[in-house]
Structures are given as C-alpha cells and as structure tokens.
Amino acid sequence: MYKNKKVYFFLLIIIMLSLSLSSEVLNDQGLKKIYIIYSDSIQADSEIVSLDKNLNTRSNIQIPARDIVTSCNEKGTVLLPTSSDNKLFKIDKSETVKSSETDLGGDYIKYKNNEQLTLYNVSLEYNRINFICSDSQIKSLDIKDSLLLSADFDDKNIYVLGYKFDKNKEGDTFLFIIDKSEFKIKDEIKLMKNMRVYDTSLIDDKLFIGVDRKVDFLLYYDVKRSTLNKIEYKDYLKEGTMDTKKILYSDKYIFYISLDGNILQLNKASLDIVRNIKLNNKVILSACLDKDKLYSLSVDINKNNQIGLVDVFDCDNLDNINNLSVGPIRNTTPRDILILE
Numbered sequence: 001m002y003k004n005k006k007v008y009f010f011l012l013i014i015i016m017l018s019l020s021l022s023s024e025v026l027n028d029q030g031l032k033k034i035y036i037i038y039s040d041s042i043q044a045d046s047e048i049v050s051l052d053k054n055l056n057t058r059s060n061i062q063i064p065a066r067d068i069v070t071s072c073n074e075k076g077t078v079l080l081p082t083s084s085d086n087k088l089f090k091i092d093k094s095e096t097v098k099s100s101e102t103d104l105g106g107d108y109i110k111y112k113n114n115e116q117l118t119l120y121n122v123s124l125e126y127n128r129i130n131f132i133c134s135d136s137q138i139k140s141l142d143i144k145d146s147l148l149l150s151a152d153f154d155d156k157n158i159y160v161l162g163y164k165f166d167k168n169k170e171g172d173t174f175l176f177i178i179d180k181s182e183f184k185i186k187d188e189i190k191l192m193k194n195m196r197v198y199d200t201s202l203i204d205d206k207l208f209i210g211v212d213r214k215v216d217f218l219l220y221y222d223v224k225r226s227t228l229n230k231i232e233y234k235d236y237l238k239e240g241t242m243d244t245k246k247i248l249y250s251d252k253y254i255f256y257i258s259l260d261g262n263i264l265q266l267n268k269a270s271l272d273i274v275r276n277i278k279l280n281n282k283v284i285l286s287a288c289l290d291k292d293k294l295y296s297l298s299v300d301i302n303k304n305n306q307i308g309l310v311d312v313f314d315c316d317n318l319d320n321i322n323n324l325s326v327g328p329i330r331n332t333t334p335r336d337i338l339i340l341e
Helices: 002-029
Strands: 033-039 047-049 057-063 072-074 077-081 087-091 097-101 106-112 115-120 127-131 138-144 148-153 157-164 170-179 184-193 200-203 207-208 217-222 227-232 244-249 255-257 262-265 273-278 282-290 293-300 308-312 320-326 335-341
Touching: 033 072, 033 308, 057 087, 057 097, 072 106, 072 335, 077 106, 077 115, 106 148, 115 148, 115 157, 127 148, 127 157, 138 148, 138 157, 148 200, 157 184, 157 200, 200 244, 244 282, 255 282, 293 335
Parallel strands: 282 335
Antiparallel strands: 033 047, 033 335, 047 057, 072 077, 077 087, 087 097, 106 115, 115 127, 127 138, 148 157, 157 170, 170 184, 200 207, 207 217, 217 227, 244 255, 255 262, 262 273, 282 293, 293 308, 308 320
16 A cells, blocks of 8 residues: 555656646747847848847847848748848748848838738839738839838728828828729828828727827827827826837737837727826837737937847836846947747
C-alpha cells in the first residue's frame, strides 16, 4: 500500500510538471513583439527595436531604408513604405528584411481583411491611391492637384482624406469617397481649410477623422447616413486644442492621441468623452493597442528628440503602468510603434 502511494505521488508530480511546461510553451507562443521604428530622413538607415511585453529588448533589425513614416501589420509581417523613396520593405516573422519597388512617396498604409491600401504622394500635380484586393488584384487611382493624408475602407468604399489645391496652390481639406468596384471618385465632401489629417479610422460605420488644432471639436462621418457630426471636447482639455496623430479603438473605447500629449478617451457605444490625460512636455508620435493596454511613442520637447519614450497605459483608467526610453540610434529619430503576435 505504501509503495502504491509513492507511485501515485511521483505520477502526480510528473503530471503537474508537464502541465506547467505546457503552459509556459503556450505563453511563449502567445507573447507579443513590440516594434519601435526609427528612421533617417537623409540616409538609407532605419532600425526596428523589438521589445517583449515587459519592454525588454529582444532584438535590433537594421533596414537600408530612408524616411519611414508609417507602418502596418500584415498577418505578422511588417510593411514599411518609404516617404522619400520608391521602396516597400517587409519584415517577416523570422525578422528577414526584403524590399520591392513601388511608387514614390509612400506616406500612409493600412492592411485589414486581406486587403491593403497605400497612399503615395508623388508630386503636387498628382498623387496615387493604390489598393490590393483580397484576390490580389491591384487597383490604382490618381487624384490631380492633391496631397493625400490618410484613409480607411469598408466592403463598398474607400474613404480618403486629403488636400485639394486650386490654381493658386491654396488647399482645402476634402473627404474623397471612392467606389471600390469601379474605383472612381463618387463623392467629394469639403471639410476645413488646410486641416492636416494624420489618421482616419472607420469604427462601427462611422469614419472618425483626425482633426488638428484649427477646430475645437472631434469630427466623424456617418457612413450610413452620409452626414458629418461633431463631438465637443473643450470641457475635457485644460488648454489648447487637439492635434490628432492617431485614432485607436478597443471593444469599449475610442482613443484620440494628440501630438501635444493629450490622450482623449471616448465611450465607443455612446461616443461620450470619458476622460483625458496629458503627457507633459511630450510630443506623441504614434500609439498602438494590445487588448487592455495602450502603448504610446513620444519624445521629450526639452531633450534629445532621437530618444523614443514608450509609455504603457491601462485602457480602462489610463493609469501609466510602465515606461521605457530607447535610443539614440545613430542619426535616426523614432517614427512609429506597433505590436505583432
């Protein structure tokens, strides 16, 4: 009897160890990579600093790219267009770097539902919208006398925010609505004069537009009703106005991330403003979400702008729960942050 108890005891230990090891393996497989992207505007020199969930450096990936200003995640592959060049760089899951030739001036890219949208600002005479459909068909549309800023898309349309210039080269901001099947502009909606729109996000049939400091309200276009709507935010900002750099959303919230350090949180269902926090003396360059955490990338206005500052916030209450500084890296400056599975 004693021997049987001993055997059972050892079997129990083995089972517990096996479960523990299996859990660790699953956790390792589920770990996220946090990528901070640095780039030089003059030299073909860029670098990705890869961090784990605890903000420890995993690796550094050097890229022979000039002036990367944006990025996106294509099923675990990072897509990096170049603003001052005609190349698209891809970093796969094994961190292998590949490049291909594209149009000049890739300033905005978005990938979702197996489709990819890229905005190219080639010249003031014309600029190009490039769309890769889920069946790999490539469609392009040139818009004359324009500057393309940001965009999003749904099943039927592509929504592009950009300037449209007159003969005197003065510009107004427009929302261009493009039919995806015919790939033609079916509507142009005039917004404010010279409003810089860094980001645009389609959330629950509402196109949230990244307003700048020229207005003192948030703006969204209701896709189903074809109406423009305002959200007043003056009571939630202690000073100044929003200069939106990024629009993010989770199951419960929408976040407007501002260049001047403001992070404005809205209830996703009601669109009521919940709270605002201000990162003092910081310029926020980009941000991303991972479930219940918001990651911001910024620089200190009073210090070296080559040093990237990462702050991690709880999505519910916007409490700061972690932070890190990265850099400087040669002559590069921090540009973007994103999370990969």
